[in-house]
Amino acid sequence: MALRRPMVAGNWKMNGNSALAQELFKKFATKLQNDSAEVVLCPPSIYLESVRQLLEANKQTLDGALVRMGAQNLSHHDFGAYTGEISGQMLKDSGCRYVIIGHSERRRMYGETSNIVAEKFAAAQKNGLTPILCVGESGPAREARRTFEVIAEELDIVIEKNGTMAFDNAIIAYEPLWAVGTGKSATPEQAQEVHAFIRSRLSEVSPFIGENIRILYGGSVTPSNAADIFAQPDVDGGLIGGASLNSSEFLSLCTIAM
């Protein structure tokens, strides 16, 4: 039987500050239980150390609730002359457990190809980080009924480059590009359809992985639409952008996900 603990990951993007982290931890102490969804904070890398310190300082009050830290990006190189980049090893050393890979903003604005995404995925795993791989189709691709094709390609390249067990230690986030940051979320049915497709595609490679991998939905999730989306059988929580910057909304999403 699959044991997929729901996860709610907050992608702050280039927003937030250490005050937001402090505000969140104050609320975690009263609202999260040890059987709550796993919560992941992905602040800009300059704030990872503040979050790490808060995690350390709040160990007692969290009392078994799972709050973890993730980065928003990493270099596919291990070290060297790559000004401005951060390696997987550095993120691991800073206390990260997860790293978001292949976010549509990075693919679209920073020219990250599927090949680079697959290399970043490998760099994350090699350094003991769990990749949160974002996949998703554009609006025109959906209109042309190419959603499954696009997503299959994005998954296949990672498997091709990293082997059939690539997703043994990974999370997938289905983030349709037309829903990220637009205020127009996928319907619960649309999300479920794609999540089921992802699960069945991975089951072809490994039934164990297909059944057990956590697949998050991301794209304009708010407390008002989350319950129906998170209730879908193949949706294991969410990757949250805008609503992760409001501590009350984020906490309410963490509660809804359980």
Ligand code: PEP
């Ligand atoms: C995201 O950036 O991963 C995201 C899902 O953003 P939003 O929730 O704002 O759509």
